Amino acid sequence: MNIQDNILKQYLKNVYFVCGTACGGKSTLSRALAEKHSFLLYDADARFDEHIALSAPVAQPSMNRRFASADEFFGRSEEEYLIWLEGNNREQLGFILLDLIRLSEKRKVVCDAHFTPEQIKALTEPERVLFLIKEPINLIDDYCGRPDHDGFTRFISSASDPTAAKRRCNAVLERLNCAVYDSIKRSGCFYIERDASSTVERTLKTAEEHFGLT
Numbered sequence: 282m283n284i285q286d287n288i289l290k291q292y293l294k295n296v297y298f299v300c301g302t303a304c305g306g307k308s309t310l311s312r313a314l315a316e317k318h319s320f321l322l323y324d325a326d327a328r329f330d331e332h333i334a335l336s337a338p339v340a341q342p343s344m345n346r347r348f349a350s351a352d353e354f355f356g357r358s359e360e361e362y363l364i365w366l367e368g369n370n371r372e373q374l375g376f377i378l379l380d381l382i383r384l385s386e387k388r389k390v391v392c393d394a395h396f397t398p399e400q401i402k403a404l405t406e407p408e409r410v411l412f413l414i415k416e417p418i419n420l421i422d423d424y425c426g427r428p429d430h431d432g433f434t435r436f437i438s439s440a441s442d443p444t445a446a447k448r449r450c451n452a453v454l455e456r457l458n459c460a461v462y463d464s465i466k467r468s469g470c471f472y473i474e475r476d477a478s479s480t481v482e483r484t485l486k487t488a489e490e491h492f493g494l495t
Contacts, residue, residue, distance in 0.1 A: 293382065296391075297409050298401060299392065300410065302414045302465070307393045307413050321384055321388055342372075343371075354436075398412070410471070411470075413473050424454070473488070
């Protein structure tokens with residue numbers, strides 16, 4: 282069953298979407314918006330295990346794939362790893378949309394998720410979405426340096442060759458995020474690019490102005 286775009290937009294009109302590349306600052310900005318404006322914070326990554334419990338291996342094969350060890354996980358080819366990541370994002374989409382429709386019925390929600398420009402244009406209006414991007418270089422160091430990614434950092438360290446595992450993971454993240462980075466810049470969607478001079482305060486102010494929250 283396909284739901285028409287105009288229907289989705291009506292049901293998601295209380296949702297502000299914060300999307301973008303890895304390490305662009307999505308989580309930080311989403312938390313800041315939620316705290317300042319009393320929005321419900323929705324983190325799609327944090328809901329992944331919950332969505333797996335509701336999924337079916339036949340319908341969501343990427344989400345349900347299990348790995349015996351870090352060596353098996355990071356030992357895949359770059360292409361196989363990339364296809365699996367893209368499959369996870371695609372398969373989780375339906376769960377995320379149903380959550381957002383339910384949660385935003387009576388209050389405003391800020392959603393931190395991995396929607397592409399093509400996907401987001403079917404879900405909401407331009408003034409309710411922004412993308413945060415960062416040039417996709419050395420992503421794995423930034424990714425593993427975050428306190429909320431301690432679990433993944435421990436997992437990668439459990440590989441028999443952690444350096445090789447980080448190198449493989451970084452190559453895949455760069456491939457995935459290079460495509461996303463370029464597509465966002467070409468999309469016509471509003472975006473903020475993170476660099477060495479970026480601050481949370483300035484990014485929050487720009488986001489509030491775009492969302493009409495000032």
